[in-house]
Amino acid sequence: MDFVKIRGKDLQDCIMQMKMKYGPEAHLYDQRVITEGGLFGTGLMAQRMYEIDVGVPEKQNSKERIERKLKDLKELIKQKQRTESLPESGLVAIGSNQSSAMGVGNSHLRKKNIDAVRPFSERRRRQNPPVYEIEAAEERPVGLSLSEARDSVLEVVTPNKLQAPERHPHIQKLVDRLLNEGMTLGFLEEMAVALERRLSAVDLARYANVTDKAVTYLEERIQIDSDLFSGTPRGKRKIIFFVGPTGSGKTTSIAKLAAKYSLHMGKKVSLYTTDNYRIAAIDQLKFYADAMGLPFYAAKDLRKMKETILRDGSELILVDTAGYSHRKSENLEKLQEFYQVFGEKDYIETILVLSSTVSKDNALAVAKAYEPVGYKRILLTKLDEAEFLGSVVELADTIHREFAFLSVGQDVPFDILNATKKLLAECVIFPEKLKGIAGEVFEKTV
Ligand SMILES: Nc1nc2c(ncn2[C@@H]2O[C@H](COP(=O)(O)OP(=O)(O)OP(=O)(O)O)[C@@H](O)[C@H]2O)c(=O)[nH]1
Numbered sequence: 001m002d003f004v005k006i007r008g009k010d011l012q013d014c015i016m017q018m019k020m021k022y023g024p025e026a027h028l029y030d031q032r033v034i035t036e037g038g039l040f041g042t043g044l045m046a047q048r049m050y051e052i053d054v055g056v057p058e059k060q061n062s063k064e065r066i067e068r069k070l071k072d073l074k075e076l077i078k079q080k081q082r083t084e085s086l087p088e089s090g091l092v093a094i095g096s097n098q099s100s101a102m103g104v105g106n107s108h109l110r111k112k113n114i115d116a117v118r119p120f121s122e123r124r125r126r127q128n129p130p131v132y133e134i135e136a137a138e139e140r141p142v143g144l145s146l147s148e149a150r151d152s153v154l155e156v157v158t159p160n161k162l163q164a165p166e167r168h169p170h171i172q173k174l175v176d177r178l179l180n181e182g183m184t185l186g187f188l189e190e191m192a193v194a195l196e197r198r199l200s201a202v203d204l205a206r207y208a209n210v211t212d213k214a215v216t217y218l219e220e221r222i223q224i225d226s227d228l229f230s231g232t233p234r235g236k237r238k239i240i241f242f243v244g245p246t247g248s249g250k251t252t253s254i255a256k257l258a259a260k261y262s263l264h265m266g267k268k269v270s271l272y273t274t275d276n277y278r279i280a281a282i283d284q285l286k287f288y289a290d291a292m293g294l295p296f297y298a299a300k301d302l303r304k305m306k307e308t309i310l311r312d313g314s315e316l317i318l319v320d321t322a323g324y325s326h327r328k329s330e331n332l333e334k335l336q337e338f339y340q341v342f343g344e345k346d347y348i349e350t351i352l353v354l355s356s357t358v359s360k361d362n363a364l365a366v367a368k369a370y371e372p373v374g375y376k377r378i379l380l381t382k383l384d385e386a387e388f389l390g391s392v393v394e395l396a397d398t399i400h401r402e403f404a405f406l407s408v409g410q411d412v413p414f415d416i417l418n419a420t421k422k423l424l425a426e427c428v429i430f431p432e433k434l435k436g437i438a439g440e441v442f443e444k445t446v
């Protein structure tokens with residue numbers, strides 16, 4: 001809760017200002033009459049005013065808060081760069097200068113501390129020197145169409161169909177639970193058979209062994225790819241359209257990814273929006289772009305957009321789109337017009353932004369509605385608000401789509417994670433894990 005003071009000519013005026021500035025969630029805490037002005041501090045001719053103390057719930061997305069967060073992020077990056085610019089030999093020298101007092105072990109300690117502020121990816125790179133080779137242009141299949149998909153996701157499940165005669169009670173227990181949480185019989189049957197095959201009679205005696213093996217099984221089925229540049233042929237610029245239903249989290253996810261790729265990874269990123277009729281939507285993305293110092297363009301006219309794109313020197317263009325009801329396919333056609341303005345040197349991808357809080361049927365309808373734009377990856381949002389993850393993980397498996405990122409809260413730019421098989425699988429089997437989930441924009445960069 002933040003506290004602010006508001007002054008006005010009377011109490012009514014103060015309350016009016018409070019409502020206008022801070023909305024219905026602000027509360028009046030205290031009030032007083034004060035005097036303002038007056039001749040030479042005597043109070044003579046001073047004006048009588050009202051002052052109130054107002055409690056304002058700290059809005060997750062308030063402008064000040066985001067600005068503060070972005071500033072923190074920039075500060076952290078500067079700190080990291082300063083640390084990295086210290087030569088390795090310098091580190092040893094510090095350690096050895098002080099070696100008599102600190103002992104040889106301390107140089108290791110310092111190096112360890114410095115490593116701790118390096119991005120995870122870099123620490124990993126230092127251990128295993130990388131082979132930099134951009135994947136050759138390869139037309140990867142865009143996943144299964146829903147009409148081709150196995151019917152497990154579409155199948156109407158009758159719980160008593162599940163009663164397989166000789167299933168071990170621990171496997172049955174897990175299967176029953178996941179069925180209740182929205183997974184389908186077909187998928188769970190396959191999992192149950194695999195678990196029975198993989199666990200000995202002794203292992204099956206412990207429920208924890210069953211759940212652990214189920215995590216491993218799901219890890220094998222989940223596909224992930226958290227590199228925005230993935231699949232981009234050498235020399236091409238990457239364009240990513242983020243599509244998805246209204247409110248699924250497209251704009252905030254783009255802001256988080258822009259921070260990650262530009263501020264943290266040092267890539268040249270531009271932000272575009274095709275959502276050109278909602279002023280607030282334009283402002284929302286523009287605000288993030290300005291805060292990070294990134295080029296921003298609201299596409300109103302296709303010809304002008306083409307000219308802008310030709311001049312744009314970025315290596316990554318993140319395109320925000322208007323959310324629309326998956327029942328209105330004409331909007332999708334409009335969206336596809338924007339794809340036409342990109343040229344030969346651009347490599348376009350579409351990522352579906354899907355909220356993990358939607359019902360299984362809704363997720364399926366959305367996945368189907370966006371098929372014509374050919375998305376092959378899903379950015380899953382609102383894991384922090386989800387109860388279970390089983391049905392959406394199964395959906396991705398059924399239609400052969402990969403998970404790219406996981407948005408785990410409203411906090412821009414921090415609440416985003418690279419999708420990992422382990423985390424997703426664990427969240428399905430141990431849904432309580434969803435409660436404490438938090439972002440790590442810094443640590444896990446591909
Ligand atoms: N709890 C939670 N809230 C989120 C997450 N991602 C986005 N939100 C919130 O969801 C709301 C909608 O987010 P936006 O990014 O504006 O969604 P959008 O898809 O751009 O919405 P439209 O432009 O209207 O289609 C905002 O209040 C976000 O703060 C998340 O991972 N967790």
Ligand SMILES: [Mg+2]
Pocket residue numbers: 250251252281320321323
């Ligand atoms: Mg938006």
